[in-house]
Amino acid sequence: MKNRNIELFSFFDWLNYIEKFRVDFKCNYFNNVKFIAKKLGMLKLNSFVYIVGGTNGKGTTSFVLERIFLESGYRVGLYTSPHLLRYTERVRINGRELDESVHVTSFFNVEIARGTLSLTYYDFITLSALYLFKSVKLDVVILEVGVGGKLDATNVIDSDISIITNIEIDHINMLGNSRDLIGIEKSGIFRKNKVAIIAEKTIPNSVIRILKHGQVDGKLILRDWYYKRYHNSWSFFSQNFYFLSLPLPKVSLVNTATALSAVVESKFHIKESTIRNCIDKIYIFGRFQILSCKPMIILDVAHNLHSVKRLQKKLLLVRSIGKIHAIVGILKSKDVFNIVSPLFSIVDYWHCVKLETEQSVLPENIAQFLPVGSFATYTRMKYAWQEVQRIAKVVDTILVFGSFITVSEICTILTM
Known part of the structure; x- marks a missing residue:
């Protein structure tokens, strides 16, 4: 002791x-x-x-x-x-x-x-x-x-x-x-x-x-x-x-x-x-959790290739006619490319966030894997959320994913 x-x-x-x-x-x-x-x-x-x-x-x-x-x-x-x-x-x-x-x-x-x-x-x-x-x-x-x-x-x-x-x-x-x-x-x-x-x-x-x-x-x-x-x-x-x-x-x-x-x-x-x-009444926070529909806000703790592929399939089933904005924060222990690449074909705009932990990947290190002109970087989650709120239309989808901490940070903002 x-x-x-x-x-x-x-x-x-x-x-x-x-x-x-x-x-x-x-x-x-x-x-x-x-x-x-x-x-x-x-x-x-x-x-x-x-x-x-x-x-x-x-x-x-x-x-x-x-x-x-x-x-x-x-x-x-x-x-x-x-x-x-x-x-x-x-x-x-x-x-x-x-x-x-x-x-x-x-x-x-x-x-x-x-x-x-x-x-x-x-x-x-x-x-x-x-x-x-x-x-x-x-x-x-x-x-x-x-x-x-x-x-x-x-x-x-x-x-x-x-x-x-x-x-x-x-x-x-x-x-x-x-x-x-x-x-x-x-x-x-x-x-x-x-x-x-x-x-x-x-x-x-x-x-x-x-x-x-x-x-x-x-x-x-x-x-x-x-x-x-x-x-x-x-x-x-x-x-x-x-x-x-x-x-x-x-x-x-x-x-x-x-x-x-x-x-x-x-x-x-x-x-x-x-x-x-x-069996149909079981609900778990952060697992393809749909918070609202106009715009559709989805939280998912997917943080590796397999889980993001599963997330992509679910998104295709529920996506609306609008654009998909992805707010993403990732930890250093993860393969960044494997986490973002399965969603290249369906995400329209990426919002890369630095998480409030020493283990966070810098947003520019996420952005380097993304299509040119499709992303913005933020030093804090609240700034990404403010911008997405400003530009998202009611027909759009807002996805927050990349780690448990990413979802935790957005949940903290939403409950304030």
Whole structure:
């Protein structure tokens, strides 16, 4: 423990303190996380645990799982990241955020147990979430992986069912530069003789080998379960269950089907009527979130090639007769060209923003990839928003995307 008077820390003192924890990519503190979790008696949560990994769709899959279990009357803990507006969004118990004072208690106990051991910000808050889940009686705990899987802090817990939503190229500095290497990292959440739900249709050979040699009960999309979309409904099929003519969800259909596959593989009894009644009522902030129609304002946290390609398909379905203005902010860890290029054919004007973080790509470094004469650059989000408001017509579309922070900053402006 390296700080004084932590007994007097407020909630915001704690956030300021742990945000100063530095990440050294040459080091991994997984063993430290595991040691502290064991010290606090958190390696076993006495709940049925899902751990949800993958490149994209982890959060959506986790939220769908949470909603189905809550609607079925179970007690549920959910840990997701990152947050959009408030830290307290990251940890929910029974569908509700917790009071700041509860987090203060958790932070204090994790810090006491940490002593002089090094942790990253993410390691620390993951331990805090586990402490909160251990402190109450829960039937189900859902943990969303931060990055990768094998050495992610969530992986100190042995899950009952693990999930991989998909495997794409991202975070290459941490996970590797091929789907095979990334697949190895993400497969680290698998457990021997436990179910692993795989929603990736083109599974890397590395993952197939790990499933086989690790004696993991893999449930693969297209082999063990699948879904089919119709005009106004969809159906789900697995080896032991099927649900016909379900209402279409407002969130990603493949992520909804993945969550449903994970539900039917669990030990819990979930009524079909419950699934049917809640599946189209699930709503998640920042995932193709349409705020208004005249002009149409869309927020999306898409921040890599795969998620932006999915965003492009959705935009084509809803775009109006007007122009598309894209407000984009991107983090340095991302491939800028891969994030903007899928939208070249449909975005009419780009508004490149410097985000309020040291990790922000400079707007001119985004603009260098864009067609000449199609962009403007801004030093702050509020200036981009003011200009777009001035020039956008009621028939236009305003898209805000590129990272969670991009969406967070516009949400802060819109709620002021």
